[in-house]
Amino acid sequence: MERLDLVMNMLLSLLQDFGLAAVPAVGFAMIFNVPKPALKYCAVAGAIGHALRFSLYKIGPLPIEWATLIAASVISMIGIYWAQKWRAHPKVFTVAAIIPMIPGVYSFTALLALVEIERKGFTPELLRTAFDNGFKAVFIVAALALGLALPGMLFYRRRPVV
Amino acid sequence: MSTDYQPWVKDDQREVTRLCAQTGLMLLQHSAESALAESVARRLGLALRMDSVEIALMANGITVTTIRDGRCHTTVRRNIDRGINMHVVTEVQRTMLLTEEKKLGLAEVARRLDEIKPFRYPRWLVSVMVGLSCAAFARLGLLARGADADLGTFVLTFVASGVAMQVRQWLAHLHFNPLLNFATAAFVATSIAAQGVIHGWVDSPKVAMSACVLLFVPGFPLINAVSDMVKGYINTGISRGVMAVLLLLACCGGIVFAMTVWNAWTWL
Numbered sequence: 001m002e003r004l005d006l007v008m009n010m011l012l013s014l015l016q017d018f019g020l021a022a023v024p025a026v027g028f029a030m031i032f033n034v035p036k037p038a039l040k041y042c043a044v045a046g047a048i049g050h051a052l053r054f055s056l057y058k059i060g061p062l063p064i065e066w067a068t069l070i071a072a073s074v075i076s077m078i079g080i081y082w083a084q085k086w087r088a089h090p091k092v093f094t095v096a097a098i099i100p101m102i103p104g105v106y107s108f109t110a111l112l113a114l115v116e117i118e119r120k121g122f123t124p125e126l127l128r129t130a131f132d133n134g135f136k137a138v139f140i141v142a143a144l145a146l147g148l149a150l151p152g153m154l155f156y157r158r159r160p161v162v
Numbered sequence: 163m164s165t166d167y168q169p170w171v172k173d174d175q176r177e178v179t180r181l182c183a184q185t186g187l188m189l190l191q192h193s194a195e196s197a198l199a200e201s202v203a204r205r206l207g208l209a210l211r212m213d214s215v216e217i218a219l220m221a222n223g224i225t226v227t228t229i230r231d232g233r234c235h236t237t238v239r240r241n242i243d244r245g246i247n248m249h250v251v252t253e254v255q256r257t258m259l260l261t262e263e264k265k266l267g268l269a270e271v272a273r274r275l276d277e278i279k280p281f282r283y284p285r286w287l288v289s290v291m292v293g294l295s296c297a298a299f300a301r302l303g304l305l306a307r308g309a310d311a312d313l314g315t316f317v318l319t320f321v322a323s324g325v326a327m328q329v330r331q332w333l334a335h336l337h338f339n340p341l342l343n344f345a346t347a348a349f350v351a352t353s354i355a356a357q358g359v360i361h362g363w364v365d366s367p368k369v370a371m372s373a374c375v376l377l378f379v380p381g382f383p384l385i386n387a388v389s390d391m392v393k394g395y396i397n398t399g400i401s402r403g404v405m406a407v408l409l410l411l412a413c414c415g416g417i418v419f420a421m422t423v424w425n426a427w428t429w430l
Contacts, residue, residue: 020298027295030283033247088252104379105372111414145388
């Protein structure tokens with residue numbers, strides 16, 4: 001019975017994650033002026049990507065960077081499929097879709113820790129905060145960009161996608 | 163006969179060179195990645211019967227050379243950033259695809275490219291959606307910590323980031339420098355969120371403070387920077403990456419200034 005409860009809880013948070021991630025994907029797609037008919041693709045891809053990452057690193061055993069890499073390459077494959085149907089570059093869909101996974105809080109925390117070092121003087125804790133968050137941010141951004149480029153590099157080596 | 167033929171070819175080639183430069187420039191100006199800008203411009207030139215098209219991209223310019231029957235034409239255009247616009251990128255790419263399918267000739271390509279007007283969503287709508295996005299980020303942040311939903315945090319984040327987005331679009335419309343723009347708008351967002359901290363409106367002020375500035379994370383430039391470098395365009399990649407980090411630092415300045423003014427140091 002407890003086990004069932006746990007599973008239900010996880011499914012519920014996965015579902016919440018799926019729904020919540022679609023909102024920023026559409027919001028940022030509008031900042032990028034993605035054409036109207038493509039907005040729904042951004043929403044779906046964003047939700048799938050973020051929920052996949054959530055299940056890989058919160059429920060599954062992977063570290064966040066590897067989960068991000070896998071989620072980004074799945075989004076990229078979906079994006080390539082749509083791009084060929086819709087005659088547009090895959091980045092039109094995929095960049096908005098990975099926005100929910102961009103490590104915004106990590107990057108700001110790292111930079112703010114550096115400012116704090118300047119303001120209050122050096123402490124090992126602040127430097128540690130800066131390095132921990134900064135490296136997390138750098139590695140997640142690298143994983144996102146690599147994941148997006150991966151299907152193109154593996155399957156479309158010298159051919160254009162569209 | 164050759165005297166009739168050659169002047170025509172020369173003008174024709176000049177026009178193709180211009181169109182290739184215009185295509186590449188439009189893509190770069192609206193934040194397409196370098197590999198896309200280069201390949202679309204080259205394929206357009208080849209589709210318009212050039213023997214080869216060579217393109218060199220710089221951080222703020224583009225050089226195009228077309229070669230036909232051993233004659234070269236070279237032109238340089240300066241690149242000014244016009245903001246991210248995927249609508250323009252899609253339209254330019256479709257023009258190139260139609261040309262490759264032989265459905266468009268030289269004159270139609272020129273007309274189609276000139277007719278592309280950057281599409282923009284209404285400003286209020288973008289602000290509302292971005293406010294909702296940051297509120298969703300706040301909820302995701304709470305979810306990741308296993309905390310319960312909190313309506314106060316949600317509303318505060320929505321208001322702070324919605325207003326900040328309106329300020330950001332307004333300043334961009336007035337052509338302020340993006341760094342100045344981001345710093346000011348980040349100051350506004352943090353100031354509004356700080357009111358919740360000061361007056362104790364919300365249960366988790368730290369989440370509201372960090373989520374309301376997430377609209378300033380330059381996601382597109384960061385991703386473009388890395389994918390440019392992965393695909394061998396190191397110099398455009400570096401310049402885009404440096405710009406992204408500068409934008410982040412400018413926001414950071416705005417946040418710190420706001421936290422100093424309101425004396426609300428909840429972030430760290």
